[in-house]
Amino acid sequence: MIPREQPGPILNGVPTNLPDTDQEETQEWVDSLDQMIDADGRNRARYLMLKLNERARERQIGVPSFTSTDYVNTIPHDRELAYPGDEALEERFRHLLRWNAAVTVHRQQRPGIGVGGHIATYASAVQLYEVGMNHFWHGKDHPSGGDQIFFQGHASPGMYARAYLEGRLTEADLDGFRQEYSRPKGGRGLPSYPHPRRMPDFWEFPTVSMGIGPLNAIYQAQFNRYLENRGIKDTSGQHVWAFLGDGEMDEPESRGALQFAANEGLNNLTFVINCNLQRLDGPVRGNGKIIQELESFFRGAGWNVIKLIWGSNWDPLLDADRDGALVNLMNSTSDGDYQTFKANDGAYVRKHFFDKDPRTSAMVRDWTDDQIWALRRGGHDYRKIYNAYRAATEFNGGPTVILAHTIKGYFLGSHFAGRNATHQMKKMALDDLKGLRDRCDIPISDAQLESDPYQPPYYRDPENSEAMQYMFEHRRALGGFLPERRTTGKKLELPADSAYRGARKGSGNQKIATTMAFVRLLKDLMRDKNFGPYVVPIIPDEARTFGMDSFFPTIKIYNPNGQNYTPVDHDLMLSYREARNGQILHMGINETGSVGAFTAAGTSYATHGRPMVPIYIFYSMFGFQRTGDFMWAAADQLAKGFFLGATAGRTTLTGEGTQHMDGHSPILASTNTAVVSYDPAYGYEISHIVQDGLRRMYGDEPEDLMYYLTVYNEPMVQPREPENVDVEGILKGFYLLKEGSMAGVNPDARRAQLLASGVAVPWALEAQRLLKEDWGVVADVWSVTSWGELRRDGLESDEQAFLHPEREERVPYVTARLQDRPGPVLATSDYMRAVPDQIREWVPTDYVTLGADGFGFSDTRPAARRHLHIDAVSLVVRTLQVLARRGELPVDWSRKAADRYGLLDVHATEVDTAGGES
Numbered sequence: 001m002i003p004r005e006q007p008g009p010i011l012n013g014v015p016t017n018l019p020d021t022d023q024e025e026t027q028e029w030v031d032s033l034d035q036m037i038d039a040d041g042r043n044r045a046r047y048l049m050l051k052l053n054e055r056a057r058e059r060q061i062g063v064p065s066f067t068s069t070d071y072v073n074t075i076p077h078d079r080e081l082a083y084p085g086d087e088a089l090e091e092r093f094r095h096l097l098r099w100n101a102a103v104t105v106h107r108q109q110r111p112g113i114g115v116g117g118h119i120a121t122y123a124s125a126v127q128l129y130e131v132g133m134n135h136f137w138h139g140k141d142h143p144s145g146g147d148q149i150f151f152q153g154h155a156s157p158g159m160y161a162r163a164y165l166e167g168r169l170t171e172a173d174l175d176g177f178r179q180e181y182s183r184p185k186g187g188r189g190l191p192s193y194p195h196p197r198r199m200p201d202f203w204e205f206p207t208v209s210m211g212i213g214p215l216n217a218i219y220q221a222q223f224n225r226y227l228e229n230r231g232i233k234d235t236s237g238q239h240v241w242a243f244l245g246d247g248e249m250d251e252p253e254s255r256g257a258l259q260f261a262a263n264e265g266l267n268n269l270t271f272v273i274n275c276n277l278q279r280l281d282g283p284v285r286g287n288g289k290i291i292q293e294l295e296s297f298f299r300g301a302g303w304n305v306i307k308l309i310w311g312s313n314w315d316p317l318l319d320a321d322r323d324g325a326l327v328n329l330m331n332s333t334s335d336g337d338y339q340t341f342k343a344n345d346g347a348y349v350r351k352h353f354f355d356k357d358p359r360t361s362a363m364v365r366d367w368t369d370d371q372i373w374a375l376r377r378g379g380h381d382y383r384k385i386y387n388a389y390r391a392a393t394e395f396n397g398g399p400t401v402i403l404a405h406t407i408k409g410y411f412l413g414s415h416f417a418g419r420n421a422t423h424q425m426k427k428m429a430l431d432d433l434k435g436l437r438d439r440c441d442i443p444i445s446d447a448q449l450e451s452d453p454y455q456p457p458y459y460r461d462p463e464n465s466e467a468m469q470y471m472f473e474h475r476r477a478l479g480g481f482l483p484e485r486r487t488t489g490k491k492l493e494l495p496a497d498s499a500y501r502g503a504r505k506g507s508g509n510q511k512i513a514t515t516m517a518f519v520r521l522l523k524d525l526m527r528d529k530n531f532g533p534y535v536v537p538i539i540p541d542e543a544r545t546f547g548m549d550s551f552f553p554t555i556k557i558y559n560p561n562g563q564n565y566t567p568v569d570h571d572l573m574l575s576y577r578e579a580r581n582g583q584i585l586h587m588g589i590n591e592t593g594s595v596g597a598f599t600a601a602g603t604s605y606a607t608h609g610r611p612m613v614p615i616y617i618f619y620s621m622f623g624f625q626r627t628g629d630f631m632w633a634a635a636d637q638l639a640k641g642f643f644l645g646a647t648a649g650r651t652t653l654t655g656e657g658t659q660h661m662d663g664h665s666p667i668l669a670s671t672n673t674a675v676v677s678y679d680p681a682y683g684y685e686i687s688h689i690v691q692d693g694l695r696r697m698y699g700d701e702p703e704d705l706m707y708y709l710t711v712y713n714e715p716m717v718q719p720r721e722p723e724n725v726d727v728e729g730i731l732k733g734f735y736l737l738k739e740g741s742m743a744g745v746n747p748d749a750r751r752a753q754l755l756a757s758g759v760a761v762p763w764a765l766e767a768q769r770l771l772k773e774d775w776g777v778v779a780d781v782w783s784v785t786s787w788g789e790l791r792r793d794g795l796e797s798d799e800q801a802f803l804h805p806e807r808e809e810r811v812p813y814v815t816a817r818l819q820d821r822p823g824p825v826l827a828t829s830d831y832m833r834a835v836p837d838q839i840r841e842w843v844p845t846d847y848v849t850l851g852a853d854g855f856g857f858s859d860t861r862p863a864a865r866r867h868l869h870i871d872a873v874s875l876v877v878r879t880l881q882v883l884a885r886r887g888e889l890p891v892d893w894s895r896k897a898a899d900r901y902g903l904l905d906v907h908a909t910e911v912d913t914a915g916g917e918s
């Protein structure tokens, strides 16, 4: 025992500093342990200590848990249930799958095609998938509503092969793998990976951008619970399964939300990590052990961890391992060596594994090399897989991860199995094909294979064969084929017109930012009883910034555990309220998780047949820039909903500096084809955009779109909607907001068209005033609600002209509206010039843009705008220059104007005190 005066280190939570209330008794226990070690050896002592710890945990005395355990299966074999399936028929079916999956990829490498694909990954995971398909996963016709399976992206040839055997895809379809447009006649194109947008009746979850699947699976499981806790849908029988690669677990996104899954108690979620110990280039942890690392990591995050390392034929060896020599060897062998074993043979494994210790060597002395070679990894043993899945689905305490030890390229022969290059091998040599055919028992002759080695035939047993019938029966009993995506759900009742009235009235004398105008509109929409409950507000710790804290006491923050504490502000009106049936998804400081939640909610119309409207509001800088790939995946998954890029603009969030000030998100948004992006100036514009967005996404002819609105934090009077406002213009992208008046000027006064968007519209109005009052130039002001939609319209016209030169040309909206307007066109916004430059091609006259290019910086709004030359004064000077260039005004006017207004002096601006902060 360590005497108290010599305290040892504090060992990972072991409470060495607690008072010892009975020193004598303690000493007796410690002495017993010492005796045990001396008499029976360290191995026995270790076993007893582990047993005591297990018992202590069973009795709930709160001893610290281990973060890692030995490199053996978590489920002892004496606790396993017998396999419920017909092993021979399932094996036959797996052979059919293995053959067709490999051949699907191989055939598409024929000369002139060569479109790539992956063979080895699915080969390492066939059993993991098939146990689920035959015994666990519910399809959409199951009364539970069905499970949600995130398939490992590049294992897709396996899912296609299964769909072919199921009769859902034809051979011609398989030959369309990775040839979505150029496929052979008669088939449908099959996308490389799970892409719902490309195959909307089949794939549900896009997974192949590594790290997105694991995170989205967690938020899918959360969303299922949310629907249930809010009483919208009973999802209690629906389970989320995510199939992931061990290499994929290196992505920060793969691990970044694990604690969230545990905190939410998501026992409806199982990760299956295919630990073939390899990534694309080589071993995941050559010198270490990825399974052990992941075990500690997941346990630390609060997950239930099931290690599935060794197949059944190791059980007798482990049973006979009285002094722990074998376990020790298993523990101390590195992944790099395990991989090399499986790329060699039984003799190699004997020499480099068992013979390392005389005791383990003795265990296999009477075994042949072939017997040693036949020792299986746990992930290739369907009985063990079955027991692991059962344990995972029966565990109630939280999410489970199954770490399944497999071999990459398993069953494909020695050129594939465990080779470093196996990930990218997509062609099989003739000998490999023959070997696979033999192992899979496919009735195709050598002559057939030799006649065209590029195109070995697909093969399916007769439909009435036992193996095929067995498969059909099992899927029928489990509720239909998987994967499958359906969109035949309920419809959403959209809010009545009256809900938009408030927003169209303006804000009177009160100055409010467009963010607040949006929030008020949202409140009005949520009052609609048929619509309100289906809105899912998603906020990453910025509700107060955006003025949404007023939602806390009314619709409350979702927390599956409710609120078990007294909120510090309980006596205030705007108290912080969490509830089990809360409506707000408050994500913490987690934009990535917020997009995960958005995706789950925004695809609920398909996944659950229950349309929900996610409204995710965030700092615009932390949206498309930071989480763009998740938004891309949301688009792939055909999500719908509203992204609100708040605190938008390069200069509007004053003082926050370069990492906050967004001068480019509309450009980033424009790269996502599913996104319709708007930069509105006023609340009434927002109201039309939102109303039309709801109609387009959730109305009678729903489109697969997501809306992005940039909203600002600069307070200004929100004007009442003008009479006969040009709603079409608002929706199409711009409208004439304020025509210049000719009153008081000569009829031949110079003219100009000023275009501005968002927070810049008031600058254009101010420029309009200055131009007329100081220079006699009459300008018209246009509010541009969407540069991006105007561009799309222009591109559409170009495309039609290109493809149908014989037809009358479709005039782009920009051209149509501007072609009869007098004077040059100038544009400004709080974004980089590339934003207004998007419409350049279709502006029918001189077009000059101003913009907030460069990094943002901390300063006041007026100073920043003057410095960047985007404000009213800059617009005036630029207009005078352009008119001079056209020969319409004297050349020196712009210099005079620059001097008069102090164009180059950031102090010569009006003081603006309203700011913004995080």
Ligand SMILES: Cc1ncc(C[n+]2csc(CCOP(=O)(O)OP(=O)(O)O)c2C)c(N)n1
Binding pocket: 121, 154, 208, 209, 210, 211, 244, 245, 246, 247, 248, 249, 274, 276, 278, 279, 280, 408, 423
């Ligand atoms: C974000 C991202 N980076 C890189 C890739 C390219 N890539 C596809 S598969 C793969 C290796 C996957 O290894 P692992 O996750 O271990 O899966 P395995 O095939 O071994 O089951 C890589 C690097 C990708 N798809 N996504």
Ligand SMILES: [Mg+2]
Binding pocket: 245, 246, 247, 274, 275, 276, 277, 278, 279
């Ligand atoms: Mg791997």
